[in-house]
Amino acid sequence: MDLNLASKTAVVTGAGRGIGLATVRALTAEGVRVVGAARTITPELQETGAHTVSADLSTPEGVATLISGALDTLGGIDLLVNNVGGGDGLAPVGFLDSDDAHWTGILDLNLLSAVRATRAALPSLIERRGSIVNVSSISAREPTDGLVAYSAAKAALTSLGKALAREFGPQGVRVNTVSPGAVNTFIWASPDALGGAVAAQSGLDHATFFQRLPQDFGIATGRITEPEEVAALIVFLLSDAAGNLTGADHLIDGGALTAL
Numbered sequence: 001m002d003l004n005l006a007s008k009t010a011v012v013t014g015a016g017r018g019i020g021l022a023t024v025r026a027l028t029a030e031g032v033r034v035v036g037a038a039r040t041i042t043p044e045l046q047e048t049g050a051h052t053v054s055a056d057l058s059t060p061e062g063v064a065t066l067i068s069g070a071l072d073t074l075g076g077i078d079l080l081v082n083n084v085g086g087g088d089g090l091a092p093v094g095f096l097d098s099d100d101a102h103w104t105g106i107l108d109l110n111l112l113s114a115v116r117a118t119r120a121a122l123p124s125l126i127e128r129r130g131s132i133v134n135v136s137s138i139s140a141r142e143p144t145d146g147l148v149a150y151s152a153a154k155a156a157l158t159s160l161g162k163a164l165a166r167e168f169g170p171q172g173v174r175v176n177t178v179s180p181g182a183v184n185t186f187i188w189a190s191p192d193a194l195g196g197a198v199a200a201q202s203g204l205d206h207a208t209f210f211q212r213l214p215q216d217f218g219i220a221t222g223r224i225t226e227p228e229e230v231a232a233l234i235v236f237l238l239s240d241a242a243g244n245l246t247g248a249d250h251l252i253d254g255g256a257l258t259a260l
C-alpha cells in the first residue's frame with residue numbers, strides 16, 4: 001500500500017512519549033518532516049530526528065508558539081495530529097469534588113489545545129489539502145467512572161472532528177478521530193499516573209492491577225493496545241490511502257466496547 005507521505009510535513013502534539021512519540025517515529029519512517037511538541041523534549045523524541053518545540057499546550061500561548069514555529073520550520077503543514085491529552089495528576093474524582101479549576105484544566109488540554117492548533121494550522125492545511133487526526137478515547141462514547149470531565153472533553157473532541165470534517169471537506173481537508181481504549185503508555189503503565197490511582201482505589205498494588213487490566217477492562221483480545229498500533233492507524237488515516245475517510249471515529253480498543 002502506498003501511503004504517499006514522503007514529501008509531507010506534520011505537527012504532532014504530546015510527542016515526548018506514548019502515542020505521540022510512536023506517531024512521530026512512524027511518520028519520520030515514512031519520510032515525513034515532523035515537528036513534535038511537549039513540555040519535555042525527551043531523548044527518545046530527539047532520536048527520531050524530528051524538529052521539537054517545548055511548550056505548554058494547555059495554554060493559548062503554547063499552541064500559538066508551536067504552530068507559528070512549525071510554519072516557519074516546515075514552510076507549511078500538511079498533517080496535524082492533535083494527540084496531547086490526559087492531564088497532570090489525572091485520577092478518578094467524584095463530580096462534586098470537581099471544581100472549575102479541574103474542569104478548565106481538563107478542557108484546556110483535551111479539547112481547546114486541538115481547537116487552537118487546528119484554527120491556527122487550517123489556512124495552511126486548506127492550501128495543501130491536508131489531513132487532521134484527533135486522538136480522543138473510548139471514554140467519549142462510554143464515560144469512565146470518576147473521569148467525568150475527561151470523558152466530556154473527549155466527547156466534545158469527537159464531535160469537533162465530525163463538525164470540522166463537514167465544514168472543511170469541500171476544501172479538501174479530511175478530519176478523523178482515533179479513539180483508543182487502554183494503551184500501554186505512562187497513563188496506565190506507571191504507578192505514578194492514572195493506573196496507580198485506580199489500582200490504589202481497587203486495593204491492588206499497581207503491578208497486579210496492570211497485569212489484570214485486560215481482563216478487568218473486558219478487552220476481548222486479552223491484551224492492552226500498544227502505542228505503535230495506535231500510531232499505525234493514525235498514519236494510515238493521514239495518508240492518501242484513506243482518501244475518502246473523513247468525519248469518522250475509529251475505535252482501537254481490543255474489542256472492549258460492546259455497544260454497536
Ligand SMILES: NC(=O)c1ccc[n+]([C@@H]2O[C@H](COP(=O)([O-])OP(=O)(O)OC[C@H]3O[C@@H](n4cnc5c(N)ncnc54)[C@H](OP(=O)(O)O)[C@@H]3O)[C@@H](O)[C@H]2O)c1
Pocket residue numbers: 013014015016017018019020037038039040041055056057058083084085086087088109135136137138179180181182183184185186187188
Ligand atoms: N494511554 C491510554 O490508555 C489512552 C487511552 C485513550 C486515549 N488516550 C489519549 O491518547 C493521547 C496520548 O496519550 P498517551 O497515553 O500517549 O499519554 P502519555 O504517555 O502520558 O504522553 C503524553 C505526552 O503529552 C505531553 N503533555 C502532557 N501535558 C502537556 C502539556 N500541558 N503541554 C504539552 N505537552 C504535554 C507529555 O509530555 P510532558 O508532560 O513533558 O509535557 C507527553 O509527551 C491523550 O490524548 C490521551 O487522552 C490515551
